Amino acid sequence: MKYQCIQKLNPRAFKRRFGVRRKTFKSMVKTIKSFQKINKHSNPGAKPIIDIEKQVLVTLEYWREYRTYFHIATSWGVSESTICRIVHRIESELMQSGMFRLPGKKALLQGLSQPEVVVMDVTETPIERPKRKQQEFYSGKKKRHTLKRQLIINQETGEIICTFFGKGRCHDFALFKASGINFHPETQGLYDSGYQGINQYHSNSYTPKKKPKKGNLSILEKDYNRVLAKERIGIEHINCRLKIFKIFGDRYRNRRRRYGLRCNLLASIYNYELSLPEAKFQTPTIT
Template sequence: MTYKQLSQLKPELFKRRCGIHPQTFAQMVDVLRPDLDRTGKRGGQCKLSVEDQLLVVLEYWREYRTQFHIATTWGLSESAVCRLIQKVESRLMKSGQFRLPGKKQLYQNANTWSVWAVDVTESPIERPKKKQRCYYSGKKKRHTLKAQVLVDQATGQIICTAFGKGRVHDFRLFKLHRLPMLPEQLCLADKGYQGIAKLHPSTCIPTKKPRQGKLSKAERQHNRNLARLRVVAEHVNRKLKIFRILAERYRNRRKRFGLRFNLIAAIINFELALSA
């Protein structure tokens, strides 16, 4: 389906098809038009409009079909689809409109983000030819890449991310990418962050059941209340993995995984700001 056909759909159906709302799509087109619209310019010209070129990239993120299948659908060569995807991703990132706040903003806006939740999500990858053990995740029982997501508990905004190999423990990943945390900021984490209180006293984690013992009624209630608060991080993971490039087995080069993850996360933040 071309953009002319998709533009006739209702906004909710457009989002189901592309993964983003029409307003976000229009903003992305405005960012890309100066570079992708080569009408009347010297050099190679793509036969697709700017809107259709963006649809090719969104289709790749959303459905994660092979570039060969997408190329045959749109009447392009496989190499042209590969170049188009990398060009669109680079232009969107360089524009500055689709970027995460980052660690510095976490420190400067301590009053704005007083409570945040941290969680780790994993994306399966192809079995590496070398150093397979570094990428093997004992939790998922396969080779993965880990992404740590820091989310504002009140709004669901993604503040910053960190990446590691599948073998790295969640808490180890947190220690490798130290965050500029202030004492008055409250951190909500799961059981994978046992020991985080030594680094940041204002942290709340679930109470772990003792060996051959049981939790008290108050401890179970504490765990339930904490789960209700930090479920916002799980919702963010679900929004990210609507784009199947992050949910299914990642077939591309691993060095570009972080760029794509951050770009999709920034697009989710952009849509969140539109709905606010």
């Protein structure tokens, strides 16, 4: 009965309910079926309790609402352990299929096809207090334990190019240096004030002007910072769109080793939806 009600949802309601469009959902189901058909001998065992369509919906519901496995299990009439296995299997198979995959940092150095302007930013996801090495995860900015996620996007298309992850104590600039990312010399980079000094690694970079000690910024410098902020606003919108999935918007309760896989997977799904005909990414225009 639950699945029958879901099928009657209009496109906008389906997007609100699961965080993705119905076309994306159908592509995910098709990808899982194709992957399991090719690798049918690698997963022997009894027939699943619920079919592939429902398994994908369960996974989307888990990402979107981030309820506990127990609460989702009672909604679908299965056991808590079954929901856990379904979510992990669907996530792994979607990544292994290659259908949902980011371009990667090599796309930043592909000659004529490299992006003209990239924007890089770091956002933080709160986590539960670790039992060990708590100081490594404590963020002085957020005043709590967090995991950091670095995104690099193509400013023109809004596509997420690559990601990198670190602990809450790691500074944004230190996280960039640890990622080992290199930009093409002709690519312009737009960054926030956390990347002061990046000109030593990429000369074609732009960061906000900092207010001097016991001084003030000039009118020209203030205008420059305002224009740069408008050009960078696109990546803030993307972070907001990813955080509609409560698994990133709320406190992350799962094991940290799977955090990167889920970030890359949801970023790839975002890119896929961006490629759909009705999807549009509008970059801010400076007048």
